[in-house]
Amino acid sequence: MFDLYTWPTPNGRKVSILFEELEVKYSAIPINIAKGDQFLGKFKTISIDNKIPIIFDYEKKVYIRESGIILIYLAEKYKRFMPSDENRFDTLQWLMWQMSTLGPICGQAHHFLYYNPGKSKYSENRFKQTTENLYKILNNRLEKFQYVSGANNGEYTIADIAIWPWIARHKRHQINLNDYPGVLRWYKEIYDRPAVQKGYHIPHFEEEIPL
Numbered sequence: 635m636f637d638l639y640t641w642p643t644p645n646g647r648k649v650s651i652l653f654e655e656l657e658v659k660y661s662a663i664p665i666n667i668a669k670g671d672q673f674l675g676k677f678k679t680i681s682i683d684n685k686i687p688i689i690f691d692y693e694k695k696v697y698i699r700e701s702g703i704i705l706i707y708l709a710e711k712y713k714r715f716m717p718s719d720e721n722r723f724d725t726l727q728w729l730m731w732q733m734s735t736l737g738p739i740c741g742q743a744h745h746f747l748y749y750n751p752g753k754s755k756y757s758e759n760r761f762k763q764t765t766e767n768l769y770k771i772l773n774n775r776l777e778k779f780q781y782v783s784g785a786n787n788g789e790y791t792i793a794d795i796a797i798w799p800w801i802a803r804h805k806r807h808q809i810n811l812n813d814y815p816g817v818l819r820w821y822k823e824i825y826d827r828p829a830v831q832k833g834y835h836i837p838h839f840e841e842e843i844p845l
Contacts, residue, residue, distance in 0.1 A: 635658075635659045635660065635661070635692045635693070636653070636658065636659070636660040636661070636689050636690060636691055636692065637660065637661050637663055637689065637690040637692075638650060638653065638660050638661065638662050638663065638687060638688075638689050638836075639663045639665050639677055639680075639681075639686055639687060639688045639689070639690075640662055640663070640664070640665065640686050640687045640836065640837055641664060641665050641666060641667050641686050641837065642834075642835070642836070642837065642838065642840040643667070643686070644737065644740075644799035644800045644802070644803060645685075645686065645687060645701040645737070645799075646686050646687045646701075646836075646837075647799040647802075647833060647834055647836070648701055648705065648795055648796050648798075648799050649687045649689065649701055649704050649705065649708075650662065650833040650834075650836035650837075651795055651798075651799070651829060651830050651833030651834065652704075652705055652708055652709070652715065652792065652795050652833070653708070653833065653836075654828075654829035654830070654832045654833035654836075655714075655715065655795070655827075655829040655830075655833070656708060656712050656714060656715075657829075658712070660689075662836050662837040663837070664837040664838065665677055665686050667686065672684040672685065672686065680697050681699065682699065685699075685700075687701055687704060688704075689704055689707075689708075691707075691711075701733075701796070702729055702730070702732075702733040702796065705729065705792040705795065705796060706726075706729070706792065709791075709792045715790065715791050715792045715795065716791060716792055717783070717784055717789055717791065721783055721784045721787075721789065721791075724783040724784070725783040725784065725791045725792065725793045726793075727783070728782045728783050728793035728796075728797070729792060729793045729796050732793070732796040732797045732800065733796070735768065736768050736772075736797060736800055737800060739761060739764050739765055739768060740765055740768070740800050740803065740807060742757070742761045743761040743762065743764075743765045743806070743807045743808075744803065744806050744807075746758045746761055747761065747762060747806065747807065747808055748806040762807075762808060765807045765809065766809065769804075769807075769809055769813075769814050769817060770814070772797070772801075772814070772816075772817050773814040773815070773816040773817045774816070775816070776816030776817055776819065776820045777815065777816035778816075780820070780823075781793075781794050781820070782794055782797060782820075790824075794820075794824060798821065798824050798830070799834070801817065801821055802821075802834070802843060802844055803844070804821075804844065805844050822845070825843060825845065831843070
């Protein structure tokens with residue numbers, strides 16, 4: 635059993651999607667970051683930086699923070715969605731690409747293109763162009779392989795689970811997925827997974843999953 639402190643953001647959704655894929659019991663605890671819940675109550679005492687998601691593992695009596703580490707922790711605990719062969723490091727490389735590059739850049743794209751349009755043309759252009767380049771990198775990979783890692787056997791891993799919720803915001807990035815056929819094919823395949831459909835709407839429905 636786990637507690638999941640979360641909100642419907644790409645980082646929150648990647649963890650709820652993995653929980654649904656694993657079919658383990660968890661309780662979702664909403665932390666409304668728009669209202670400042672991350673600075674209040676119990677969450678303030680368990681978070682080092684006021685960020686979601688955080689999980690609590692009742693078996694191990696431990697809190698795990700940072701979405702990428704949470705995915706690794708759960709994948710290793712249940713021995714699923716993480717290759718044990720040479721593709722393990724390929725999976726980790728793509729997970730780190732999402733954590734260090736795709737997520738931060740797309741987060742800035744959201745900030746300027748979606749939430750604050752017209753306030754800084756330079757910033758909008760910069761992050762739009764950088765985001766387009768990241769989609770090209772991902773597309774180059776997905777035109778060659780079914781999933782981002784596990785090239786030898788087409789294995790769906792935590793790297794896909796981490797990246798997909800960010801691509802689900804492609805409209806906020808002002809990206810047309812038809813321009814990236816490899817990404818579009820991969821995006822639709824993962825969209826069709828029941829666990830993804832369910833995990834996306836944790837802790838509550840915010841919007842239909844964009845197609």
